[in-house]
Amino acid sequence: MKTTEKERVLTPAEIKRKEAAEKISAQMEQDGYRKRELTINVLQANILAVVVMLPFMVLAAYMFWLFSDDISFEPEIPVFIVFILAFALLAVLHEGIHGLTWGCFAKNHFHSISFGVIWKALTPYCSCSEPLTKKQYILGSAMPTLILGISMTIISTLTGNFLFFVLAESMILGGGGDFLVILKILMNKPSGKNAIYLDHPYECGVILFETSG
Numbered sequence: 001m002k003t004t005e006k007e008r009v010l011t012p013a014e015i016k017r018k019e020a021a022e023k024i025s026a027q028m029e030q031d032g033y034r035k036r037e038l039t040i041n042v043l044q045a046n047i048l049a050v051v052v053m054l055p056f057m058v059l060a061a062y063m064f065w066l067f068s069d070d071i072s073f074e075p076e077i078p079v080f081i082v083f084i085l086a087f088a089l090l091a092v093l094h095e096g097i098h099g100l101t102w103g104c105f106a107k108n109h110f111h112s113i114s115f116g117v118i119w120k121a122l123t124p125y126c127s128c129s130e131p132l133t134k135k136q137y138i139l140g141s142a143m144p145t146l147i148l149g150i151s152m153t154i155i156s157t158l159t160g161n162f163l164f165f166v167l168a169e170s171m172i173l174g175g176g177g178d179f180l181v182i183l184k185i186l187m188n189k190p191s192g193k194n195a196i197y198l199d200h201p202y203e204c205g206v207i208l209f210e211t212s213g
Helices: 012-030 042-067 077-105 134-159 162-174 176-187
Strands: 033-040 113-118 123-128 195-199 204-211
Touching (some): 012 113, 042 134, 042 162, 134 162, 134 176
Antiparallel strands (some): 113 123
């Protein structure tokens, strides 16, 4: 998860996105929009992500333990290695689904989508450099967790494989930051009729552009 600009030096990619966002902001304000930043700091994300996603994790666990006929669990080193590789692959896929969904909505499509890795946290990320509507941004934010969390829960339930269950829970918890941003958006209703949302260039959150009336 990204920290604020004051806490660290921005990477070249973040600086580039920041400059692009500033140009968009200047144009939007010239067109009569007001800007509000809806962001979440690291401490909030780490704590609240678990709280927000806990009901979904409990539901997945309930389905797994109730409907799995034959639960298998083999705590061996090769299984652990497979889990790490599968988790890494699913984490990358998570960001790919973000990009695929937002790219379908953006006017410049996938030219507005960029990917990268925060190496200090070994965390891949996806960013959209084009403003989107509320529904478009929320759908793109939620889609990875919906697809991966639900599909892995179904697979783990049908197979009774504990490894798949842990992956399912990981994919649900991994969407905590996305759902916190969604909640932030839903809790901050625009004051005017028109509102669009721009992915924040270096923090966890969005930039809301809204008209005054």
